[in-house]
Amino acid sequence: MELLGRQEVWNITYDHALGETASFFFGQIRDNKRLFGRRCAKSNRVLVPPRAFSDETLLPTTEWVEVGPAGKIEAFTMVYEAFNNLPDPPYAFGYVLLDGADTALGGYFKGIDLSDPDAAAAKLAIGTRVMTKFREVRKGDALDFWFEIA
Amino acid sequence: MSDRVGIIGIGQSHFRSRRDDASYPDLVREAVVLAMADAGLELDAIQAVVYSLSPDAMVGIGNAERLGVDAVGGRNKRFLRINTGGSTGISSVAAAYYHVASGACDVVLTAGADKVGECGDSQTVLNKIWDPTYERALPLGTINMLAMSAVRYMKNTGMTQEDMARVVVKNRRHASLNPNAHLRKEVTIDDVMASRLISWPIKLMDCCPQSSGGAAMVLASEKFIRDNHLDAVWITGLAHCAETYWMGDRMGINPTAEHADAHALRRSFERSYKMAGITNPPKQVQVAELYAPFSNTEFHAIDAAGLCDIGASVPMMREGQFELGGWIPVNCSGGTLCTNAIAVTAMARVAETALQVWGRAGDHQVKGAKLGIASGNGGDHQIFGTMVIEA
Amino acid sequence: MPLKIQPAVIGCVIRPVITGRDRSLEEIMYDTAQLALADAGITIDDIDGIVVASNDQFDGRAISVMMASSALGGVDRDILSTPSASEHAFVLGALRVASGQYRTQLIVSWSPTEASSLSEAQRLGADPYYHRALPLDELSSHALQAAALEHAVPGARAMAQAVVAKNRRHGEAAYPGLAGQGARGNARWPIAADMTTAPVTGAVGIILASPEFVRERGVAAPAWLRGMGWATEAAFLGDRDLATAPALAEAARQAYADAGVTAADIDVAEIVDASPYAELLAYEALSLAPRSEWAARLADGSFGAGGRLPVNLSGGVLTYNPVFCTGLIRIAEIANQVRGRAGTHQKPGAKLGIAQAGSGFAMQYQAAVILGKEARA
Numbered sequence: 001m002e003l004l005g006r007q008e009v010w011n012i013t014y015d016h017a018l019g020e021t022a023s024f025f026f027g028q029i030r031d032n033k034r035l036f037g038r039r040c041a042k043s044n045r046v047l048v049p050p051r052a053f054s055d056e057t058l059l060p061t062t063e064w065v066e067v068g069p070a071g072k073i074e075a076f077t078m079v080y081e082a083f084n085n086l087p088d089p090p091y092a093f094g095y096v097l098l099d100g101a102d103t104a105l106g107g108y109f110k111g112i113d114l115s116d117p118d119a120a121a122a123k124l125a126i127g128t129r130v131m132t133k134f135r136e137v138r139k140g141d142a143l144d145f146w147f148e149i150a
Numbered sequence: 151m152s153d154r155v156g157i158i159g160i161g162q163s164h165f166r167s168r169r170d171d172a173s174y175p176d177l178v179r180e181a182v183v184l185a186m187a188d189a190g191l192e193l194d195a196i197q198a199v200v201y202s203l204s205p206d207a208m209v210g211i212g213n214a215e216r217l218g219v220d221a222v223g224g225r226n227k228r229f230l231r232i233n234t235g236g237s238t239g240i241s242s243v244a245a246a247y248y249h250v251a252s253g254a255c256d257v258v259l260t261a262g263a264d265k266v267g268e269c270g271d272s273q274t275v276l277n278k279i280w281d282p283t284y285e286r287a288l289p290l291g292t293i294n295m296l297a298m299s300a301v302r303y304m305k306n307t308g309m310t311q312e313d314m315a316r317v318v319v320k321n322r323r324h325a326s327l328n329p330n331a332h333l334r335k336e337v338t339i340d341d342v343m344a345s346r347l348i349s350w351p352i353k354l355m356d357c358c359p360q361s362s363g364g365a366a367m368v369l370a371s372e373k374f375i376r377d378n379h380l381d382a383v384w385i386t387g388l389a390h391c392a393e394t395y396w397m398g399d400r401m402g403i404n405p406t407a408e409h410a411d412a413h414a415l416r417r418s419f420e421r422s423y424k425m426a427g428i429t430n431p432p433k434q435v436q437v438a439e440l441y442a443p444f445s446n447t448e449f450h451a452i453d454a455a456g457l458c459d460i461g462a463s464v465p466m467m468r469e470g471q472f473e474l475g476g477w478i479p480v481n482c483s484g485g486t487l488c489t490n491a492i493a494v495t496a497m498a499r500v501a502e503t504a505l506q507v508w509g510r511a512g513d514h515q516v517k518g519a520k521l522g523i524a525s526g527n528g529g530d531h532q533i534f535g536t537m538v539i540e541a
Numbered sequence: 542m543p544l545k546i547q548p549a550v551i552g553c554v555i556r557p558v559i560t561g562r563d564r565s566l567e568e569i570m571y572d573t574a575q576l577a578l579a580d581a582g583i584t585i586d587d588i589d590g591i592v593v594a595s596n597d598q599f600d601g602r603a604i605s606v607m608m609a610s611s612a613l614g615g616v617d618r619d620i621l622s623t624p625s626a627s628e629h630a631f632v633l634g635a636l637r638v639a640s641g642q643y644r645t646q647l648i649v650s651w652s653p654t655e656a657s658s659l660s661e662a663q664r665l666g667a668d669p670y671y672h673r674a675l676p677l678d679e680l681s682s683h684a685l686q687a688a689a690l691e692h693a694v695p696g697a698r699a700m701a702q703a704v705v706a707k708n709r710r711h712g713e714a715a716y717p718g719l720a721g722q723g724a725r726g727n728a729r730w731p732i733a734a735d736m737t738t739a740p741v742t743g744a745v746g747i748i749l750a751s752p753e754f755v756r757e758r759g760v761a762a763p764a765w766l767r768g769m770g771w772a773t774e775a776a777f778l779g780d781r782d783l784a785t786a787p788a789l790a791e792a793a794r795q796a797y798a799d800a801g802v803t804a805a806d807i808d809v810a811e812i813v814d815a816s817p818y819a820e821l822l823a824y825e826a827l828s829l830a831p832r833s834e835w836a837a838r839l840a841d842g843s844f845g846a847g848g849r850l851p852v853n854l855s856g857g858v859l860t861y862n863p864v865f866c867t868g869l870i871r872i873a874e875i876a877n878q879v880r881g882r883a884g885t886h887q888k889p890g891a892k893l894g895i896a897q898a899g900s901g902f903a904m905q906y907q908a909a910v911i912l913g914k915e916a917r918a
Binding site for chain 1: 288347348350395397
């Protein structure tokens with residue numbers, strides 16, 4: 001028999017409140033090209049991106065600490081496959097420990113030739129120093145900045 | 151020992167890419183019918199149902215468990231749904247266990263299904279598991295999340311891409327012996343290395359497939375099992391444990407949980423072993439079904455299960471110690487790497503371990519296995535469930 | 542069957558309406574857990590396990606337990622989620638304590654209003670095979686149920702209006718800041734606009750503990766779980782007689798049987814009045830009053846403040862409507878009643894209460910929870 005199908009699309013828009021902590025973080029990126037973390041007084045760890053509370057101590061964080069813009073690579077990958085609603089491949093992204101931070105911040109890696117994956121992987125090796133770069137026109141989101149090898 | 155909780159029935163689909171012949175509830179029903187037949191009980195005997203379903207968006211139906219009520223015979227019965235992401239299936243078995251262990255019920259069904267093949271955008275859906283505040287703008291998905299785990303594990307242990315391929319070769323060989331598995335074609339290391347690069351260092355054959363199918367299990371109290379002279383295997387240890395949601399917190403300076411490894415999986419196994427009275431896992435565990443959707447993640451799962459020191463799984467894999475016939479066979483069913491119907495994948499880990507200690511695993515049976523372990527990983531490599539199952 | 546170990550509610554927080562944009566949803570979850578712990582007089586170190594419930598489509602997160610885990614104390618802890626209904630998180634948490642594997646459970650549910658339309662999010666719950674093309678959100682399903690009830694019970698509309706008047710009156714006393722503040726919900730015939738209240742952001746947290754923990758800590762006024770039942774209706778509305786609530790009758794049967802009490806023993810009740818017609822149906826299914834007596838009981842004030850069995854002294858969903866967690870809130874309201882901590886809407890001397898929780902299309906999910914000041918009758 002003829003088996004029928006039906007295409008359905010979900011389409012809901014969300015207006016997420018970022019709260020005070022993330023609003024400050026993105027405001028500083030947008031207006032001043034500066035990066036901040038929040039210190040947990042109990043563990044003394046500087047959480048980047050900043051959290052209003054530490055998920056380990058479950059205490060509110062207490063202090064803004066400026067971090068970066070330099071740092072080192074903690075994790076990376078290069079993506080060569082296309083996925084719906086994600087960028088056209090290839091692209092590289094991962095996590096960077098900014099100077100002064102205890103935890104790593106996610107972002108794109110740019111300025112790297114991705115045509116030879118293994119060669120690119122060697123360039124992005126864990127521990128490689130990077131510098132944060134900022135978009136000319138910034139909106140206050142996670143795409144306002146990226147990392148390049150220092 | 152009269153208060154144990156036993157597994158008395160198991161049903162699994164023949165998992166495939168697509169099942170255009172069956173609607174979503176039809177697939178659930180298929181597994182339920184198989185499990186009830188296996189238990190030798192009618193649906194009337196079921197007092198409660200735990201519905202196993204991970205993100206709604208994967209099946210494209212909000213609270214899709216409501217649509218499954220009739221498929222599981224849930225009308226006017228106790229019914230609830232569990233979702234812990236990839237670990238949902240084992241979390242559902244755990245929830246069913248608590249229905250019995252609490253004294254609330256004697257016989258409980260847990261069931262679910264997935265049609266991942268019908269979701270055109272599974273990595274789009276999975277991108278939405280990250281927070282909209284900081285990380286969703288990044289092209290995160292489950293593949294590149296675990297590619298980054300591989301990158302760190304390579305640095306820490308010396309694991310190579312060929313080592314990853316060895317896991318694929320082993321699991322495909324196992325799957326070829328399991329009629330329910332989705333990817334059953336055997337492959338070589340060269341095949342895996344030559345498959346197209348998805349997210350470095352993960353290649354196409356390092357990845358699980360998107361599977362459609364269902365799974366169901368029937369659990370019962372020891373009293374019910376004895377009174378009705380039923381055959382069973384027993385859940386003797388179970389636990390869950392979570393670690394930080396923030397992947398970047400699993401790196402940097404002295405992280406509690408290292409993203410290369412599976413910290414909370416280890417903690418969960420420790421709790422399960424304690425409950426089951428297992429003091430020396432490498433000596434006592436005879437078979438393991440460990441949730442590992444990408445080849446590299448099987449290594450840290452073996453490490454976290456306490457079967458060896460961190461990183462020692464890599465040389466042991468080269469020696470064939472985790473193959474059928476090896477020292478502790480891991481993922482004899484082919485594992486998540488060969489079949490991933492997300493909502494029930496972790497339930498299949500429990501089901502396969504149960505079949506092993508029951509001596510009913512067919513061509514992929516580990517001879518004489520009486521004690522096995524199972525695990526499930528959910529969230530962004532964050533929420534872990536574990537079980538010990540004994541004959 | 543009765544539970545092997547009897548859990549007790551030792552802490553509650555109800556956050557009926559959360560406004561402002563100074564806290565993100567994750568921070569709201571964190572605040573809620575911390576407030577619940579404070580109410581119980583314990584810290585997160587005392588918590589063995591967590592069960593949460595939320596709706597991914599309301600939250601705009603594909604697996605919302607993930608973020609919740611970090612916010613609530615999930616790190617190095619055992620956390621599960623029951624997205625089917627907020628009250629199911631309570632059920633599972635109670636079963637976990639009763640199993641003896643855990644001494645405590647933290648139960649949290651939340652319901653944000655950041656989606657462009659909760660109605661649209663609910664419509665995704667209609668199956669794509671037969672019903673998605675219909676304008677079927679939860680209020681529409683309640684309206685279908687209301688129409689069925691009006692057909693089956695002459696005068697049902699006047700009774701529904703009496704329920705609304707009662708709950709508004711209660712709400713003005715219980716939450717004076719909220720009553721009348723919430724926008725009126727949308728009308729779907731025969732449900733009039735003033736019979737519902739627009740969704741708000743809210744959250745609820747409950748701490749469950751074992752008798753051993755209660756004894757060790759000398760918890761002053763726990764609310765003991767005396768009986769608990771839960772059941773579900775069929776998936777398709779067309780398969781149901783919408784003028785009845787058999788799943789709730791079954792849930793109530795389980796709860797009363799476990800507790801060894803009857804409706805005559807109950808001092809106070811909370812019912813999910815997502816529509817007043819649902820409250821009417823619950824009177825019957827909970828054996829509070831058969832449909833033949835609804836009009837008389839509403840007229841004589843039996844279910845009002847000061848009546849024999851006050852229903853929804855909190856003002857119910859009509860007073861504050863954080864949609865997804867209204868069921869768990871009913872349980873928290875009853876826990877506070879029997880703990881003597883219900884504030885301005887406390888029923889003096891309440892010893893035994895029943896909370897009904899319902900959700901889904903035309904209340905597909907039903908639960909009944911009996912909580913008592915005393916551990917046993």
